[in-house]
Amino acid sequence: MSSSAPSATPAAPSGSLSKRLGLAGAVLALILVLALPTPAGLPLAGQTMLAILAFAVIVWMTEALEYSASAVVIAALMVFLLAYAPSVAKPDGPDMGTGAALNLALSGFANSAVALVAAACFIASAMTATGLDRRIALTVLSKVGAKTHHIVIGAMVVGFLLSFIVPSTTARVACLMPIMMGFVLAFKVDRKSRFAALLVITTAQTASIWNVGIKTAAAQNMVAIGFIEKQLGAQITWGEWFVAAAPFAGLMTVALFFIMTRMMEPEMKEIAGGQETIRQQLAELGPMTLKQWKLLAVVLVLLGFWSTEKVLHNFDTTSTTIAAVALMLFPRIGVMDWKQSQKGFPWGTVVLFAVGISVGSALLQTKAAGWLAQLIVSNLGLQMASAFVILMLLSAFLIVIHLGFASATALASTMIPIVISVLTAVQTPGINIVGMTMILQFVVSFGFILPVNAPQNMIAYGTDTFEARDFVRTGIVITLAAVVLLVVFALTYWPWLGLMVNRA
Numbered sequence: 001m002s003s004s005a006p007s008a009t010p011a012a013p014s015g016s017l018s019k020r021l022g023l024a025g026a027v028l029a030l031i032l033v034l035a036l037p038t039p040a041g042l043p044l045a046g047q048t049m050l051a052i053l054a055f056a057v058i059v060w061m062t063e064a065l066e067y068s069a070s071a072v073v074i075a076a077l078m079v080f081l082l083a084y085a086p087s088v089a090k091p092d093g094p095d096m097g098t099g100a101a102l103n104l105a106l107s108g109f110a111n112s113a114v115a116l117v118a119a120a121c122f123i124a125s126a127m128t129a130t131g132l133d134r135r136i137a138l139t140v141l142s143k144v145g146a147k148t149h150h151i152v153i154g155a156m157v158v159g160f161l162l163s164f165i166v167p168s169t170t171a172r173v174a175c176l177m178p179i180m181m182g183f184v185l186a187f188k189v190d191r192k193s194r195f196a197a198l199l200v201i202t203t204a205q206t207a208s209i210w211n212v213g214i215k216t217a218a219a220q221n222m223v224a225i226g227f228i229e230k231q232l233g234a235q236i237t238w239g240e241w242f243v244a245a246a247p248f249a250g251l252m253t254v255a256l257f258f259i260m261t262r263m264m265e266p267e268m269k270e271i272a273g274g275q276e277t278i279r280q281q282l283a284e285l286g287p288m289t290l291k292q293w294k295l296l297a298v299v300l301v302l303l304g305f306w307s308t309e310k311v312l313h314n315f316d317t318t319s320t321t322i323a324a325v326a327l328m329l330f331p332r333i334g335v336m337d338w339k340q341s342q343k344g345f346p347w348g349t350v351v352l353f354a355v356g357i358s359v360g361s362a363l364l365q366t367k368a369a370g371w372l373a374q375l376i377v378s379n380l381g382l383q384m385a386s387a388f389v390i391l392m393l394l395s396a397f398l399i400v401i402h403l404g405f406a407s408a409t410a411l412a413s414t415m416i417p418i419v420i421s422v423l424t425a426v427q428t429p430g431i432n433i434v435g436m437t438m439i440l441q442f443v444v445s446f447g448f449i450l451p452v453n454a455p456q457n458m459i460a461y462g463t464d465t466f467e468a469r470d471f472v473r474t475g476i477v478i479t480l481a482a483v484v485l486l487v488v489f490a491l492t493y494w495p496w497l498g499l500m501v502n503r504a
Contacts, residue, residue, distance in 0.1 A: 019063065019065075022059065022061075022063070022064030026055045026056075026058035029051075029055060029058055030051045031051075033047065033054050034048065034051045034081070041371060041374075042367065043085070044086060044091075045082055045085040045086065047368070048082055049082070049359075049363050050372070051081070055074070056070070056410075056414065057414060059074075060406070060411075061405060061406075067348060067349075067352050068347075068348025068352060071348070075105045075106070078101060078358065078362060082366075083095060083098040083101040088366055088367055104358065105355075105358055106354075107357070107361050107362070108226075108356065108359075108360075108361060109354045111226045111230065112318045113353075113357065114226075114354045116318040117219050117350055118350050119321040119324070119325045120167035121345055121346055121350065122325045122345075123167055124166055124171035125341045126295055126335050126336055127165070127171065128171065129335070129336045129343070130291045130335055131285065132292045135292065136161060136165075138179065138281055141154040141183075141278050142275070142278045142279050147269060147271075148195055148268060148269060149261060149269075151199065152198060152260070153257065155180065155199055155202060156253060156256070159207050160206065160210055160253065163214050165299045167217060168219075169208070169218050169455070170455045170459070172207055177460065179281075184196045184465070189271070192465065192466075194264045196465040197466035197470055200466065201264070203460065204457050205256055205474075205478060207456045208445055208447055208457075210253075212245050212248060213242070214245070214249075215236070215238050215242065215306075216306065216321075218408065219408075219409045220411070220444050220445060221241075221412075221441060223353065224412055224416050224437060224441035227361075227364075227417055231364055232433060232434055237317070238306035238307055239306075239308070243497070244435075244439075244497060245438075245442055248486075248489055252482060252485060255481040255485070263473070264470065291336075292335075294333070294335050298324050298327055352410070353413075356409060356410060356412070356414075360413050369417045370421045370424075370425070372421065373422040374425055376418070377422055377425045377426055383426055384426075387495075388490055390428065390436070391436060391490050392490070394419060394422065394443075395443045398443045398444060398446070399446055399479065399483070401415070405447075406454070406455075406458075407454075408447055408453075412444045416437065416441065420433065431502075435499030436500060439490075439494060446482055448478045449472060449476055451471050
């Protein structure tokens, strides 16, 4: 379900020098942090978790290990290093041992958000297995005409619609890229043309933008939700997230269109025979199949349950999604069997997601996140800063550090526990910790600048329709537009909703 499904990110050759240096640096950082004297106020278990965090961040930033493999390695480090540290509850007592350490390392697997991510991956598999995602994309594009700007708008509309019903960014973009490239080839447009680059980059960036707008569109959102529910005891419904984020994503989509069509203006205003080509591809699919109708019905009902949570019923997002997957797999009623659902199923993403939550939970439980947060708060002078200043500083930090991450899921797993601790440590009167955490999670999805910042970017880059510099120069402007909108919303809409400071 990840916009950043890590397993989809193309990796460098396993024997590359950068990977070996990255792994060596990660191991060295682990050893150095473990060897330092334990600071006052930080338990030994907390220092151990900071060492593991340093290892994880370097491995994730350098892609020294495949993401799925890194999750297993990090879990093993947690088990065998934490085993030799006393529990935080009894700092003078015996070491916690492998049993207690194993519970910490696997705690993420018990989080309901992991079940939601796994269930969402099943829905994405069903979309691919039945071809419903491709049919929706072609149907929308058949209505927009053959003008190049209209085709770009059509691609953006498809990305927007699929964000509601395909809760995996990688799956959405992986579905759309062959269609976009099919157009480029069928229209006899040069693969290296500005039109091809415009179409492909816009498709990837639209996916990233709607990861912000829709709670179920990306796994990194589930990371934040998991921490908010566990650490703050609060729930954010699908509808509450949509009300807070969709206006931002909507305006960003408009900005994206103008930025991309101005910076990468296509060579032609209209594609000769373009409409005919799209309709021909749609005709080749034939009429809607029974399985497609059934899947569409299940997904629309599920969307109805998501959007009316706590309004018409009290079923949470995870529960209704699992029920929908059960229907999809049920004999006769369903649309696929277990074997079909496993084709390309990203189990590595699910494991990374769970272990990422385990790392975040352990940082909180061992007081490492709190200690680090106090360091940040005191050094940045955030104790009595306004909610706006805190939001802007933490947003800038997240945008900059995202440049080193190829997975927003990994970034959220690393940073959201620290963000929660920072917000808890400040003394700003009435600050809404839940709302501020949600807004900062929006910023986690700002992977607009580098192709390596998200798998959807790498899928787009893999089409060989643009140079990395094209993505970077447009991505910088898109990020600046996002920051401007962030400031505007932080001064107007979000305070009006009571998301930054609790209303009296």
